[in-house]
Amino acid sequence: MEFKSKNLLSKIATNDGHGENSPYFDGWKAYDSNPFHPTQNPHGVIQMGLAENKLCVDLIQKWIRENPDASICTAQGVDKFNEVAIFQDYHGLKEFREAVAKFMGRVGGNKVTFDPNRIVMSGGATGANETVMFCLADRGDAFLVPSPYYAGFARDLRWRTGLEIVPVDCKSSDNFRITTAALEDAYEKARTWKVNVKGIVISNPSNPLGTILDRDTMRSIVGFVNEKNIHLVCDEIYAATAFRSPRFISIAEIIQEMDNCNPDLIHIVYSLSKDMGIPGFRVGIVYSFNDNVMHCARKMSSFGLVSSQTQYLLASMLLDDEFVVNFLRESSKRLAKRHHVFTKGLEQIGISCLKSNAGLFLWMDMRPLLKEQSLKGELELWHVIINEVKLNVSPGSSFRCSEPGWFRVCFANMDDETVEVALDRIRAFVLGRENQEPNKSKHRRKKCLRLSFSSSRLYDETIMSPHIISPHSPLVPTKT
Numbered sequence: 001m002e003f004k005s006k007n008l009l010s011k012i013a014t015n016d017g018h019g020e021n022s023p024y025f026d027g028w029k030a031y032d033s034n035p036f037h038p039t040q041n042p043h044g045v046i047q048m049g050l051a052e053n054k055l056c057v058d059l060i061q062k063w064i065r066e067n068p069d070a071s072i073c074t075a076q077g078v079d080k081f082n083e084v085a086i087f088q089d090y091h092g093l094k095e096f097r098e099a100v101a102k103f104m105g106r107v108g109g110n111k112v113t114f115d116p117n118r119i120v121m122s123g124g125a126t127g128a129n130e131t132v133m134f135c136l137a138d139r140g141d142a143f144l145v146p147s148p149y150y151a152g153f154a155r156d157l158r159w160r161t162g163l164e165i166v167p168v169d170c171k172s173s174d175n176f177r178i179t180t181a182a183l184e185d186a187y188e189k190a191r192t193w194k195v196n197v198k199g200i201v202i203s204n205p206s207n208p209l210g211t212i213l214d215r216d217t218m219r220s221i222v223g224f225v226n227e228k229n230i231h232l233v234c235d236e237i238y239a240a241t242a243f244r245s246p247r248f249i250s251i252a253e254i255i256q257e258m259d260n261c262n263p264d265l266i267h268i269v270y271s272l273s274k275d276m277g278i279p280g281f282r283v284g285i286v287y288s289f290n291d292n293v294m295h296c297a298r299k300m301s302s303f304g305l306v307s308s309q310t311q312y313l314l315a316s317m318l319l320d321d322e323f324v325v326n327f328l329r330e331s332s333k334r335l336a337k338r339h340h341v342f343t344k345g346l347e348q349i350g351i352s353c354l355k356s357n358a359g360l361f362l363w364m365d366m367r368p369l370l371k372e373q374s375l376k377g378e379l380e381l382w383h384v385i386i387n388e389v390k391l392n393v394s395p396g397s398s399f400r401c402s403e404p405g406w407f408r409v410c411f412a413n414m415d416d417e418t419v420e421v422a423l424d425r426i427r428a429f430v431l432g433r434e435n436q437e438p439n440k441s442k443h444r445r446k447k448c449l450r451l452s453f454s455s456s457r458l459y460d461e462t463i464m465s466p467h468i469i470s471p472h473s474p475l476v477p478t479k480t
């Protein structure tokens, strides 16, 4: 008997909103089919497309070892098992909300006190962003999002909500700053398209730029949303990754200072995925200054609560002042060092990056290496970098950057030895050609290099089978 399969599933289930079919899947296929290992696969692809923070795992492990009673699945903590395991109130454990509010305050430089009663849980910032969208807008409405922006926004803000993103093009000539002119431009464009703009979503610090918003820019964005009477959602997931001055400023601090600001328009999304390096714990937070949004988000949080076991553990960890102070200090130090090693390594071979002081990545300027200044030119270079240099970096177009030639390079998801291998590979890529043509100008030499590289491979390469399927959803990593 033959079954009809058409229209068995919903539009959401069958549309492409998850974004899994993007060409960037190639990068993940390349990595998954040939992952680098220092001894077992030294010529494999190095994963530089994952914004993971692995630099302070040891500190968390040490704390867990020293505090076995904080885990309910240990001999020391098991007496609490029953109490914690049956807990399912969507307000969350009181201690957890207090601990997170305190942590957010500390990350923001103790300039603002966050109210534990406004802490709403969600499944990571992914869930938190979607929850806020569900609270603020209806299918067909739009949010302005300064570009380049986090690739996952295209899914998290749009897929299940049916919302639209209107990019706000930020230019390298402005150091990718968010200008009022660019905001006005996008807003007006949306209006001519007859799209109802409900707000702006920003990530501060920025993924993929690694920059933080300055006070004046934040004030002008707050002024803009007040004037238009639209919302501002600030994704502050990278708040504690600011490793050098100027310091990170939370939007909460800005609205505290501004007299003529309607706080009902302001909402923060937070998560411990990046600042603590624990994305697997799925701790996302919605913090809204709008009571109605806060209550609605809390009801919706039933769909993405943080497990009580995780809440219990983190409450204990984050209320340990000595640990938190030391963790944040050490994390900044290690991020700064890693950032320095990478930027210096690239600088020595003439590759510059956007000046940054936060995040887990660099925004690398490869424009001089493009064969042509176009999306095609960018993707061509990207394929060489993945397939021949064997680095899975992310092209700017995956962040909807309007200028070709920028690449995001993650630097905190690997150990020191892998960093050296990655830098050696980039060096070999860029300098190999220069040595062959010493009389050419630097710029010219770089241009020639990209042409030659594909014919003279530096590394043994097993031809990638096009039908190798990733064991993981590629979108799990690509979102980061």
Ligand SMILES: Cc1ncc(COP(=O)(O)O)c(C=O)c1O
Residues within 6 Å of the ligand: 051, 123, 124, 125, 126, 127, 150, 152, 203, 207, 235, 237, 271, 272, 273, 279, 283, 284, 479, 480
């Ligand atoms: C700006 C931004 N928001 C949200 C997320 C999703 O984070 P989470 O793992 O907490 O869902 C990411 C992950 O990379 C991100 O970069």
